[in-house]
Amino acid sequence: MRILGIESSCDDTGIAIYDSERGILADALYSQLSHQKYGGVVPELASRDHIQKVIPLISAVLEAAQLKSEDIDGIAYTKGPGLAGALMVGATIAQGLGFAWKIPTIGVHHLEGHLLAPMLAEPAPSFPFLALLISGGHTQIISVRTLGDYEILGESLDDAVGEAFDKTAKLLGLPYPGGPHLEKLAQNGNAKKFQFPRPLLHREDLNFSFSGLKTHVANVIHKTELSDENKADIAAQFEETIADILCKKMHRALLQTGISRLVVAGGVSANLTLRKALSALAEKEECHIYFPPLKYCTDNGAMIAYAGAQRLMRDEKSDFSIQVRPRWPLSELKAPEKSA
Incomplete structure (x- = not known):
């Protein structure tokens, strides 16, 4: 067909x-x-x-x-x-x-x-699997039992992670869409120079919140001389913060569900820093991880x-x-x- x-x-x-x-x-x-x-x-x-x-x-x-x-x-x-x-x-x-x-x-x-986009890669995942859907409009952890049988286990209570990327990039003076530009800028930054909050990590549920993080980053940017070096350092810490939040929530989801296959999909899944962090988590937890082809x-x-x-x-x-x-x-x- x-x-x-x-x-x-x-x-x-x-x-x-x-x-x-x-x-x-x-x-x-x-x-x-x-x-x-x-x-x-x-x-x-x-x-x-x-x-x-x-x-x-x-x-x-x-x-x-x-x-x-x-x-x-x-x-x-x-x-x-x-x-x-x-x-x-x-x-x-x-x-x-x-x-x-x-x-x-x-x-x-x-x-x-x-x-289902990871099904277009080799090897492709099989059902059931745990999915982290991260895009400009959505941040969700989903239990995928089979085609059409989806249970949302957690989601963002405010901004989606892609939206947080784009808004932070805009604050740093980067062009739209900001996510790829922020990722490139972060490659030259020192993630340890700044420290950003990790919202909702103290809660046992699987929900996210990025609005407070975005506000904190905005306050840091307004108080900081935006040299090229500081921009890169802010971008690097922002990426590290997002990776830390996603990894900790997914670790909790893997433990709660016992599912051994993890799919990461959506536009933000193209971010190589996040791919690396989530792949390290999967290796540590001895589960298989799948991403869509980058394109x-x-x-x-x-x-x-x-x-x-x-x-x-x-x-x-x-x-x-x-x-x-x-x-x-x-x-x-x-x-x-x-x-x-």
């Missing part, structure tokens, strides 16, 4: 073709740059860019895979959560093409795409094509009504019904 995947939840236009026997045949990603001058995503601009890019990217991916429209067996698109206008672009095009090509379509939960950490069409394929192969499909869910709790997602 060959599935065309369309990702348009925010400011990245991702297209991919997944073959159930051969894996990803081709993929393309357009990352919008028009938001940089505003320091954040402008929803209307994001929607307009998706309108301009989705069809040309689909054509390019089909050509790269040496396929024609009649070779596609189904279309998966991001139904939510995300920006309403951006989601509508992907949904409208997916449903229109599905109707024209006479093939089924399926609306995919964006976070399920991230959770599939951030929003992309490949993860949507893969997640959609898993659903379509279990006889799920959408009607051709155009519906999106900008707010869609992962807890509302259901496992596919077993065939009789």
Whole structure:
């Protein structure tokens, strides 16, 4: 089965073709740059860019895979959560093409795409596993029993970890999106020069909080002469703090659940400092750890094509009504019904 995947939840236009026997045949990603001058995503601009890019990217991916429209067996698109206008672009095009090509379509939960993205790597994890989902909009610890059977064990009570990265980067005068720039800056810093708080580590639950950390960093920045050296030192301590928080919470989750497989997914999982710290934790606890390929950490069409394929192969499909869910709790997602 060959599935065309369309990702348009925010400011990245991702297209991919997944073959159930051969894996990803081709993929393309357009990352919008028009938001940089505003320091954040402008929803209307994001929607307009998706309108301009989705069809040309689909054509390019089909050509790269040496396929024609009649070779596609189904279309998966991001139904939510995300920006309403951006989601509508992907949904409208997916449903229109599905109707024209006479093939089924399926609306995919964006976070399920991230959770399953490590399945595109070798070796791939098997169910069940414990997932740490870290992105610009989410920080969650999830027990993943099987496709669609997800239990959120802990999550951020305020800012997501990716949001904390971007806000701290902005305070340091770094361009948007700030996470990768902060990571690069931290490579030249001394993490021991400053000391930042680790919120909620005294609590036995698995929840996170990054708002207070962000405020503390802001106060330090306002009181400190922002030389290049001090900027790098602040970035390094910030990264170390985040790594420490995530590792301690995941250690607690591993002990509480007894699960021996750990998946780390979402855009922030591309951060090499965090990967190194979490890999060290997994080695110490003698559990297996899995990450998506680096290019599939951030929003992309490949993860949507893969997640959609898993659903379509279990006889799920959408009607051709155009519906999106900008707010869609992962807890509302259901496992596919077993065939009789």
